[in-house]
Amino acid sequence: MSDKPADAPEHCPGTQSEDAGKASACAGCPNQQLCSSGATKGPDPGIQLVQERLEQVKHKILVLSGKGGVGKSTLTALLSRGLALNNSNENVAVLDIDICGPSQPRVLGVAGEQVHQSGSGWSPVYVEDNLSVMSIGFLLSSVDDAIIWRGPKKNGMIRQFLSEVDWGNLDYLLIDTPPGTSDEHLSAATYLAKANLTGAILVTTPQEVALLDVRKEIDFCHKVNIKILGVIENMSIFVCPCCKRLSEIFPATTGGAKQMCMDLDVPFLGSLPLDPLLARYCDEGKDYLTELPDNTATKVLCEIIEKLVSVCKET
Template identity: 80%
Template sequence: MQQKVEINGQSRRQMQKAINEKKKKSRDVTGQEDDADDDDDVSERNCPGIKSKDAGKASACSGCPSQQICASGPKGPDPGIELVQNRLEQVKNKILILSGKGGVGKSTVTALLSRALAADDSERNVAVLDIDICGPSQPRVLGVLGEQVHHSGSGWSPVYVDDNLSVMSIGFLLSTPDDAVIWRGPKKNGMIRQFLSEVDWGKLDYLLIDTPPGTSDEHLSATTYLSEADLTGAIIVTTPQEVALLDVRKEIDYCRKVGIKVLGVIENMYLFVCPCCQKLSEIFPATTGGARRMCEDLDVTYLGGLPLDPKIARYCDEGKNFITEMPNSSITDSCKNIIKELAKYRKETH
């Protein structure tokens, strides 16, 4: 139930109406806005900025909700950026795997791509970093649930799935897989910084970074560090329905605003593979043309589609390698085509 807030006998709506009337009269007389009573605008114009030595201390900061944060924040570059740069300098291609909406199969797609990249060339070193702090799934999907992470003088050692495929996840640091991670943004950001600066990956050809859905603290933190560490770009995963594409458009907008190159979009579950006859059929109608149409409209590369095969769920639950155990499946063929598209963005030198 909403409460009616009154100040000096006036409701907020009445006060706002009075202010608007005053401004209108001022414009009628002078042709200009009367800013004398507009304290918020004055404060905004006089804001010293978060990097200033006066941040949070200037008179314009009085009453600002961010005053304490600005006053206590660092005034110089984040020292963690240099640590991340040094740690990842031997990683050729760093790719964020994003999704606007949860439940589109982003973690499954990340695992499939990592398996496909590793299987395509035994000399290619691939790794997965799971920064979905509150919902880590890569340990189970990649079949290494219950493994322990070792720490040495050179940093954390990732867990090896195969000779040329490794993974790091907060899932390895939990007492049990059922433990809930109940952290606020700063602690999540600190964990991501640790992963990026302290994991000893060695020389890598590809580092795929599995993120949570949306554009939250984890994304901003990863973007801050990786943008200064030669980030290759981002792959966005979606399903054909408009309800998923709505959020993907926001994700693409986010990437463009923060300067991340969108390598392309993968349309997951765009067809269904019948377990009996292997016939392909549509179960999620592309009511607005699907991801391909959206990519055309937004000038983004359509990397390809992955069909929905019931076997995928079982293989993920059991941690098995779908790519090598089902080499002739339509999903394996699609993954191979997608990594061929990715090769266009590949960097060959560190």
């Protein structure tokens, strides 16, 4: 019988190995200290705390990107607004675990708000009556403060967010992650393994340099047993705000995300155009979907959200 913890990545040396907690693959793992101490008779208690806290959350969705700058955080905010707008009786929340680059407070228009703590845990900041958000950005004294933390401290913060925020009853919890497949991703995958994680949405842009990285993200999901709900291709075409003419800014030399999804047998959710107004509205924390309902990007986003809701119902 394998001595690896349940749902451990393939590179985990196992709890009975002499390298347990000491191998290079262990760096940043939330169980590293437990394994290296030899006290491996039980799992990390944080996993149980996260499971209990998220029992009332129906769909827990990671938003991933292999590469930075593809608009993952912007799309997370847009999807959350769209899901909340789609059904006012459903509760939606965003958890920002991009510890070193938290952007959700700004994009969702609640920068400067403060988090309050009660007997039941941290209270998230509400954007709308049925949309809330939690981010380390609310805990900083200044937006210019740099967070200079090693992996274990970041992992501890992620565990606190997952186990100590009082979300209440939620239909959707979107978890905005940093780019790549490193500490934060392993930590989130470990803590959510027993909490009925719905799956992950992957964000990319059409050019091959971005697709190369998202392929690694797909491989990561397969290795840690995360279901891929679909891929969204962002900034697929440019929409001129004056003449509405369409232009390719990032040429899809290999067929773009749609072809990649066909090759790898991964669901494709849609292609979102690059609209300067969308970027401006997100910078200003405005709701693009309600203020510009007739724009091309809004219509495409609504189609993507419909597909996402359908996929979640089947999961």
